[in-house]
Amino acid sequence: MARKKNSSAEVTGPRIxxxxxxxFARHGYAAVSMRQIAxxxxxxxxxxxxxxxxxxxxxxxxxRDHLAELLDTHAALPECADPxxxxxxxxxxxxxxxxxxxxxxxxxxMELRNLERANFTRIEAMRRSYEARLQEVLERGxxxxxxxxxxxxxxxxxxxxxxxxxxxxxxxxxxxSLSHVEDIYWDxxxxxxxx
Amino acid sequence: MARKKNSSAEVTGPRIxxxxxxxFARHGYAAVSMRQIAxxxxxxxxxxxxxxxxxxxxxxxxxRDHLAELLDTHAALPECADPxxxxxxxxxxxxxxxxxxxxxxxxxxMELRNLERANFTRIEAMRRSYEARLQEVLERGxxxxxxxxxxxxxxxxxxxxxxxxxxxxxxxxxxxSLSHVEDIYWDxxxxxxxx
Numbered sequence: 001m002a003r004k005k006n007s008s009a010e011v012t013g014p015r016i017x018x019x020x021x022x023x024f025a026r027h028g029y030a031a032v033s034m035r036q037i038a039x040x041x042x043x044x045x046x047x048x049x050x051x052x053x054x055x056x057x058x059x060x061x062x063x064r065d066h067l068a069e070l071l072d073t074h075a076a077l078p079e080c081a082d083p084x085x086x087x088x089x090x091x092x093x094x095x096x097x098x099x100x101x102x103x104x105x106x107x108x109x110m111e112l113r114n115l116e117r118a119n120f121t122r123i124e125a126m127r128r129s130y131e132a133r134l135q136e137v138l139e140r141g142x143x144x145x146x147x148x149x150x151x152x153x154x155x156x157x158x159x160x161x162x163x164x165x166x167x168x169x170x171x172x173x174x175x176x177s178l179s180h181v182e183d184i185y186w187d188x189x190x191x192x193x194x195x
Numbered sequence: 196m197a198r199k200k201n202s203s204a205e206v207t208g209p210r211i212x213x214x215x216x217x218x219f220a221r222h223g224y225a226a227v228s229m230r231q232i233a234x235x236x237x238x239x240x241x242x243x244x245x246x247x248x249x250x251x252x253x254x255x256x257x258x259r260d261h262l263a264e265l266l267d268t269h270a271a272l273p274e275c276a277d278p279x280x281x282x283x284x285x286x287x288x289x290x291x292x293x294x295x296x297x298x299x300x301x302x303x304x305m306e307l308r309n310l311e312r313a314n315f316t317r318i319e320a321m322r323r324s325y326e327a328r329l330q331e332v333l334e335r336g337x338x339x340x341x342x343x344x345x346x347x348x349x350x351x352x353x354x355x356x357x358x359x360x361x362x363x364x365x366x367x368x369x370x371x372s373l374s375h376v377e378d379i380y381w382d383x384x385x386x387x388x389x390x
Contacts, residue, residue, distance in 0.1 A: 169352050
């Protein structure tokens with residue numbers, strides 16, 4: 001019996017997640033009900049509760065998994081001893097990772113306001129941990145005399161906002177390839193830190 | 196009779212606008228009903244319709260007025276013939292204007308998806324017109340040999356995203372004053388365009 005429940009949850013889980021993500025991105029978390037998510041998946045509302053205790057958990061898990069994937073994928077990149085190479089790697093990685101996940105990125109920013117306090121604290125800690133990696137690169141470059149950055153924390157915030165902004169305008173069908181966009185942004189990032 | 200209606204709408208209008216803005220920012224446009232807005236203002240739902248034909252108009256007017264104020268305030272700044280001075284002026288203006296209106300900025304980004312097509316087109320045109328002003332400064336600086344910018348359109352997108360990002364982390368009570376933050380961002384902006 002327990003086994004049947006598990007395997008059913010395993011099959012339906014990713015579909016529930018995908019449906020919730022699309023509905024949250026389109027209408028916003030507060031406007032979407034568990035009933036609507038169930039209807040989108042084609043199951044009874046009750047079936048959702050085999051997968052998740054409530055809508056808040058669904059949102060939190062979505063944001064946590066997005067940030068966990070971000071941190072893990074970034075951590076798996078080759079080590080760059082040279083700060084300039086590390087900054088270029090971060091720049092190109094950030095643009096590509098976020099561009100491929102625009103719904104998750106939109107939700108991760110827009111729905112922070114709908115996280116319960118304890119959940120917000122955990123999500124913020126993950127986000128800070130990602131920002132700290134860029135800050136570490138900037139500090140390394142500053143110590144090596146390669147970068148001229150008066151405040152590495154603010155510079156990390158500024159660069160991440162600039163790079164995530166690609167999501168708001170980039171279209172695959174536009175005049176530029178993503179790789180060309182990366183080149184242009186990398187040129188600005190490098191210069192902005194005096195590199 | 197018409198006069199009475201008008202004067203009542205004039206008194207209540209700003210309060211309706213303020214209540215709607217706060218509710219949209221907190222819960223999202225799709226999750227907020229006209230009835231909730233009326234309750235927040237302390238009037239009957241019917242009274243809202245003296246002021247606005249529907250919720251979509253309320254959202255559109257809010258975004259249009261935000262962008263109109265942005266364009267007008269920017270246009271009223273002193274002329275800067277020198278491209279470097281013009282870029283610094285834009286940088287400091289953008290940070291201050293947006294930081295003082297975080298709810299409007301949040302709504303203007305997040306609720307684009309909820310604008311009907313004709314409304315979206317008008318809002319996008321206003322936004323493009325603002326971006327074009329920064330692009331014009333960058334082109335002027337490039338023509339004068341002061342800036343090294345391979346793509347002025349992308350550079351304008353990148354800089355605006357970077358500067359608006361201050362809203363996501365800046366707090367009046369934090370370690371830095373807004374004017375110090377402006378200095379740090381201006382240093383990065385100037386360098387990023389090779390200035």
